[in-house]
Amino acid sequence: MTTTSENFVSSPRDTAHDVRNPANGQVIGAVNWTDPADIPGIVAQLAKAQPSWERLGPEGRGQVLARFAQWLIDNTPRIEAQLIAETGKSKIDGGIEIPSILAIIAYYAPKAAEFLAPESRPASSIAMNTKKITVHQRPRKVVGVISPWNYPVALGYWDVVPALLAGCSVLLKPSERTPLSDELIAKGWAEIGGPPVFEVVHGAREVGEALVDTVDFIQFTGSTATGKKIMERAARRLTPVSLELGGKDPMLVLPDADVKRAAHAAVWGSMFNAGQTCVSVERVYVHDSIYEQFVDLVVDEVRGLEIGAGLDHSVGAMIDENQLEVVDRHVRQAVSAGARALTGGARIPGHGSFYAPTVLVDVDHSMECMREETFGPTLPIMRYSEESEVIALANDSEYGLSASVWSKDRKRAERVALQLDCGTVNINDVIMNLSCLTAPHGGWKGSGLGSRFGGADGLRKYCRTEAIVDTRVTLPSEPLWYSGPSWLAPVALKSLTKLSNKALRPFRR
Numbered sequence: 001m002t003t004t005s006e007n008f009v010s011s012p013r014d015t016a017h018d019v020r021n022p023a024n025g026q027v028i029g030a031v032n033w034t035d036p037a038d039i040p041g042i043v044a045q046l047a048k049a050q051p052s053w054e055r056l057g058p059e060g061r062g063q064v065l066a067r068f069a070q071w072l073i074d075n076t077p078r079i080e081a082q083l084i085a086e087t088g089k090s091k092i093d094g095g096i097e098i099p100s101i102l103a104i105i106a107y108y109a110p111k112a113a114e115f116l117a118p119e120s121r122p123a124s125s126i127a128m129n130t131k132k133i134t135v136h137q138r139p140r141k142v143v144g145v146i147s148p149w150n151y152p153v154a155l156g157y158w159d160v161v162p163a164l165l166a167g168c169s170v171l172l173k174p175s176e177r178t179p180l181s182d183e184l185i186a187k188g189w190a191e192i193g194g195p196p197v198f199e200v201v202h203g204a205r206e207v208g209e210a211l212v213d214t215v216d217f218i219q220f221t222g223s224t225a226t227g228k229k230i231m232e233r234a235a236r237r238l239t240p241v242s243l244e245l246g247g248k249d250p251m252l253v254l255p256d257a258d259v260k261r262a263a264h265a266a267v268w269g270s271m272f273n274a275g276q277t278c279v280s281v282e283r284v285y286v287h288d289s290i291y292e293q294f295v296d297l298v299v300d301e302v303r304g305l306e307i308g309a310g311l312d313h314s315v316g317a318m319i320d321e322n323q324l325e326v327v328d329r330h331v332r333q334a335v336s337a338g339a340r341a342l343t344g345g346a347r348i349p350g351h352g353s354f355y356a357p358t359v360l361v362d363v364d365h366s367m368e369c370m371r372e373e374t375f376g377p378t379l380p381i382m383r384y385s386e387e388s389e390v391i392a393l394a395n396d397s398e399y400g401l402s403a404s405v406w407s408k409d410r411k412r413a414e415r416v417a418l419q420l421d422c423g424t425v426n427i428n429d430v431i432m433n434l435s436c437l438t439a440p441h442g443g444w445k446g447s448g449l450g451s452r453f454g455g456a457d458g459l460r461k462y463c464r465t466e467a468i469v470d471t472r473v474t475l476p477s478e479p480l481w482y483s484g485p486s487w488l489a490p491v492a493l494k495s496l497t498k499l500s501n502k503a504l505r506p507f508r509r
């Protein structure tokens with residue numbers, strides 16, 4: 001079986017797959033890709049170890065995760081150095097990943113026993129009062145987590161942690177573009193003496209497909225196109241999937257918004273992580289009355305942004321040339337169709353894949369930059385005049401991940417929010433819903449299926465319910481049994497109808 005520690009090699013080898021730093025193109029390490037044919041064996045080992053992990057109970061598992069959290073704290077500097085090297089992020093962009101995982105462990109480990117506790121359910125009618133009903137949460141055996149490159153650590157472990165706490169074994173496949181920091185963290189699991197219920201495998205599509213073909217649940221984060229393929233493939237074995245996919249998040253700035261705060265948020269929300277965030281601000285709609293002021297504020301701030309990898313608070317690199325090309329295509333297409341780039345508008349020449357932060361105006365929905373996920377440091381701004389118009393524009397998208405609404409009138413903002421077709425709406429903020437672990441994070445339409453976090457649901461999604469229906473009163477025979485008197489069954493059925501009819505009476509007019 002491939003083990004996590006065997007995969008990692010600190011210096012590049014011909015047979016291994018190199019990993020490059022997108023900020024300078026240099027090879028920084030390599031991993032051996034797992035043979036897809038080995039995946040069934042790895043999954044079988046994980047499945048074998050799972051029952052004793054389940055028996056350990058939520059508190060026992062929480063203690064192991066607390067030790068893992070300590071390891072993460074102790075090793076934060078070298079993990080962050082590794083992930084900054086393989087992504088070209090700034091220090092702050094790279095610095096949010098470990099704290100976000102710690103927050104998940106801190107929230108879910110102490111609450112796991114409560115969230116997974118068996119639940120007594122009352123009888124649905126007096127006729128079933130003879131039954132004692134208890135619903136248990138039973139973990140799925142092996143959860144496969146397939147993650148993307150934009151937050152290489154967070155987007156794996158945000159799902160690995162809840163699945164482990166739920167009592168599952170977990171097999172993680174990070175993106176082939178950013179495998180090194182996940183590999184490093186997996187070593188931590190071994191160092192704390194974690195049981196053999198967690199493994200990391202490496203590779204691209206073929207390894208991902210092998211996971212889909214073998215595990216009991218797929219938690220996928222990545223593009224909409226891949227999400228559709230995974231769902232189709234998972235259907236062959238009726239394997240459940242949870243899909244966290246792409247987005248085109250709109251920001252709706254209403255006429256009574258705090259314009260300065262909204263402008264700061266638009267800049268940070270679109271440029272953070274070089275725009276490579278699923279919930280980044282991808283398009284902005286500003287009311288006519290404040291449009292000029294908003295654009296001026298945004299342009300001023302964007303002009304002052306620093307660019308570079310590993311700096312404190314800069315706009316970092318794009319992950320690779322392909323991603324850079326998507327961004328450049330959207331900008332060029334918009335400009336050729338009549339948009340104006342008030343800042344940036346081109347890649348930064350020289351080594352590394354950096355794109356100049358770009359503010360676009362005079363955009364409309366015929367342009368790719370307003371319809372397709374750009375995933376780069378661009379901020380297209382469009383003006384509007386009517387509330388109904390901005391709601392229609394926001395909903396005019398095949399995506400529905402999240403959105404933000406800006407207004408000093410919270411009731412108005414909420415009224416607008418509840419007309420948007422998406423999984424989450426931030427009012428007067430952006431992105432921060434992701435830190436609210438009691439709120440579910442999931443997309444509508446092309447942005448996904450299911451959700452992560454959301455309080456108890458964040459653990460229960462990795463379980464199947466098992467209902468125990470116990471008989472409180474055991475008589476020699478039951479009304480429908482052959483062994484009872486023949487008149488009893490029709491009487492029992494008539495009584496059932498009467499009871500239902502009586503219960504419905506107050507609702508009839």
Ligand code: NAD
Pocket residue numbers: 146147148149150155173174175176203204205207208209212221222223224225226227229230243244245246247277278373375401443447448
């Ligand atoms: P991607 O779909 O190209 O790849 C994601 C993962 O899937 C990688 O590990 C890849 O190796 C694997 N994969 C590729 N083809 C596969 C297949 N046929 N079967 C199984 N696995 C396969 O996505 P990406 O470019 O790495 O990530 C960027 C995308 O992720 C963006 O669209 C972004 O919006 C989305 N994303 C969504 C969320 C969210 O929570 N909704 C969060 C972050 C990123």
